[in-house]
Amino acid sequence: MVILAAIALFLAINAIRALREAGLDTMLSGTLWYPTSDPGKFGMLPLVLGSLLVTGIALLVSIPVGVGAAVYISEFSRGAVKDVLKSIIEFMAAVPSVVYGLIGVAVLIPLVKDVFSLPSGLTALTGGLILGVMSIPTIVSISEDALHAVPMDLRQGSAALGNTRWQTTFKVTVPSAGSGIFAAMMLGLGRAIGETIAVLMLTGNAAVIPDSVFESVRTMTGTIAAEMGEVVQGGLHYSVLFTVGLVLFVITFGVNLAADLVLERQRKRWRR
Amino acid sequence: MVTLAAADARAHGAPVAAEQEDLPAEGSFSLRDVSVAYGRDRVIEGVSMDIPPHAVTALIGPSGCGKSTLLRCLNRMNDELGNVRVGGHITLDGQDITGKAIDPVDLRMRVGQVFQRPNPFPMTIFDNVVYGPRTQGIRGRDELQALVEESLRSAALWEEVKKSLKKHAFELSGGQQQRLCIARALATKPEVILMDEPASALDPISTQQIEDTIASLKDDVTIVIVTHNMQQAARISDRTAFMLRESLEEPAHLIEVGETRKMFTNPDDARTESYITGRFG
Numbered sequence: 001m002v003i004l005a006a007i008a009l010f011l012a013i014n015a016i017r018a019l020r021e022a023g024l025d026t027m028l029s030g031t032l033w034y035p036t037s038d039p040g041k042f043g044m045l046p047l048v049l050g051s052l053l054v055t056g057i058a059l060l061v062s063i064p065v066g067v068g069a070a071v072y073i074s075e076f077s078r079g080a081v082k083d084v085l086k087s088i089i090e091f092m093a094a095v096p097s098v099v100y101g102l103i104g105v106a107v108l109i110p111l112v113k114d115v116f117s118l119p120s121g122l123t124a125l126t127g128g129l130i131l132g133v134m135s136i137p138t139i140v141s142i143s144e145d146a147l148h149a150v151p152m153d154l155r156q157g158s159a160a161l162g163n164t165r166w167q168t169t170f171k172v173t174v175p176s177a178g179s180g181i182f183a184a185m186m187l188g189l190g191r192a193i194g195e196t197i198a199v200l201m202l203t204g205n206a207a208v209i210p211d212s213v214f215e216s217v218r219t220m221t222g223t224i225a226a227e228m229g230e231v232v233q234g235g236l237h238y239s240v241l242f243t244v245g246l247v248l249f250v251i252t253f254g255v256n257l258a259a260d261l262v263l264e265r266q267r268k269r270w271r272r
Numbered sequence: 273m274v275t276l277a278a279a280d281a282r283a284h285g286a287p288v289a290a291e292q293e294d295l296p297a298e299g300s301f302s303l304r305d306v307s308v309a310y311g312r313d314r315v316i317e318g319v320s321m322d323i324p325p326h327a328v329t330a331l332i333g334p335s336g337c338g339k340s341t342l343l344r345c346l347n348r349m350n351d352e353l354g355n356v357r358v359g360g361h362i363t364l365d366g367q368d369i370t371g372k373a374i375d376p377v378d379l380r381m382r383v384g385q386v387f388q389r390p391n392p393f394p395m396t397i398f399d400n401v402v403y404g405p406r407t408q409g410i411r412g413r414d415e416l417q418a419l420v421e422e423s424l425r426s427a428a429l430w431e432e433v434k435k436s437l438k439k440h441a442f443e444l445s446g447g448q449q450q451r452l453c454i455a456r457a458l459a460t461k462p463e464v465i466l467m468d469e470p471a472s473a474l475d476p477i478s479t480q481q482i483e484d485t486i487a488s489l490k491d492d493v494t495i496v497i498v499t500h501n502m503q504q505a506a507r508i509s510d511r512t513a514f515m516l517r518e519s520l521e522e523p524a525h526l527i528e529v530g531e532t533r534k535m536f537t538n539p540d541d542a543r544t545e546s547y548i549t550g551r552f553g
């Protein structure tokens with residue numbers, strides 16, 4: 001908690017200049033991001049929307065796949081199959097983001113370009129798809145924990161009433177783990193929104209408000225990473241990038257906090 | 273009442289196997305040379321006994337002698353565990369229930385189970401009771417409502433919860449939860465209810481209530497109950513079966529089965545007598 005406060009304070013101190021000179025509301029609602037023109041325009045909206053779009057696409061992939069995989073691993077697989085699947089998920093979590101980025105560059109960019117006949121494969125969709133794959137391990141492992149926490153005797157009780165394993169899974173086990181699975185989705189969201197390098201490599205990084213998923217977007221994380229190296233320390237642009245970081249921090253903090261509260265409630269529930 | 277239950281089951285489209293053979297669906301088991309092994313651990317062997325309908329049969333014996341295991345043969349719950357092998361023949365109302373001839377899922381609608389620890393589902397009292405009927409495809413609001421009242425009455429819980437059917441089941445006391453689980457099992461109109469130490473996690477008053485409930489149920493269903501409590505077995509059962517595993521290298525056997533009164537006053541086997549009088553186990 002102290003560490004979190006320290007981080008927030010640190011970001012805020014560095015963001016002060018931007019907050020004074022450009023103003024938070026102007027930055028948040030501004031649609032033009034031209035940080036190097038004179039005077040610089042620091043409208044963050046394209047970045048925020050870029051992040052949200054990419055994250056949204058990611059969740060459309062990772063939630064069904066991740067929750068489905070967790071249900072399969074926890075309720076339907078056994079023995080060696082289960083072990084192999086679990087290690088695959090662990091392995092997926094251990095692969096560095098930049099490697100996902102490289103895979104995206106090699107495989108996904110040409111694929112998206114060809115399948116949708118686009119001029120370029122550097123799109124929000126491309127970044128979102130890879131982010132989706134990257135957040136699958138988080139969703140699988142947290143959902144699986146939640147399913148695992150559902151007492152065995154509930155499943156037996158349902159089976160003893162003449163329910164098939166499918167019926168038991170969808171009528172009792174998954175609903176009982178519902179809040180944990182929801183928390184898993186939130187943490188997957190947090191993972192996706194905070195990811196930097198892979199999206200930087202795949203989305204094309206045009207800081208404009210996108211009209212469709214087939215356009216290039218730039219995320220908040222990507223912006224900070226790409227521009228930080230070129231700014232004057234202590235300058236206005238520098239301070240603005242810290243403001244972007246602060247906004248990102250507030251979003252991810254909120255998401256994680258919500259997930260934690262839900263998980264805690266779930267834990268209490270089975271302590272009977 | 274039995275015939276009523278059977279007729280209901282037919283109306284619900286639940287399979288009544290006895291129907292084809294025109295036998296009354298009344299819930300009597302016949303076990304012949306039943307054996308169970310978990311992997312290489314042979315736990316039970318050579319159990320042959322009949323379980324008569326509309327009576328309470330108690331399974332007694334020291335811990336680890338395979339009472340729960342034997343009970344789970346009767347509704348095929350052993351199938352849910354990995355690496356279990358069951359041998360021998362078990363029939364329910366004349367129909368073989370051991371092999372592929374019967375779907376365990378269908379069997380369990382006819383043979384309900386109440387577990388040692390109350391295990392209500394995390395939903396309302398009402399939804400708990402109608403859980404089984406809904407699986408059987410019953411949807412009508414009135415029909416479900418009637419089933420809930422009937423089942424809760426039979427489980428002696430109705431008066432306590434009739435005003436709060438929408439309450440979450442976890443808000444009930446342990447004893448009430450266990451009676452809810454009995455009601456839940458009754459709601460599918462089974463012929464048999466298996467109970468594995470249903471009162472061992474409960475206080476004396478709740479235990480008393482469960483015992484009263486069992487006594488009132490046997491007009492409707494056959495009951496097979498596992499218990500460690502000799503007084504309880506003596507109080508509530510009509511017949512008693514005593515199992516014993518004499519050493520860990522050997523599987524358990526059925527030592528003696530008979531009228532409870534006789535088993536408790538004048539057993540045939542000396543081992544039965546020592547167990548009942550508390551000399552071992």
Ligand SMILES: Nc1ncnc2c1ncn2[C@@H]1O[C@H](COP(=O)(O)OP(=O)(O)OP(=O)(O)O)[C@@H](O)[C@H]1O
Pocket residue numbers: 310313315333334335336337338339340341342353
């Ligand atoms: N799922 C299982 N896998 C492997 N072995 C098991 C399993 N369940 C039970 N056993 C073994 O089978 C034997 C009989 O167990 P069971 O639970 O049927 O005994 P019990 O008579 O019900 O005992 P208790 O009175 O303590 O409940 C024990 O030795 C136990 O270790």
Ligand SMILES: [Mg+2]
Pocket residue numbers: 339340341468498
């Ligand atoms: Mg037992």
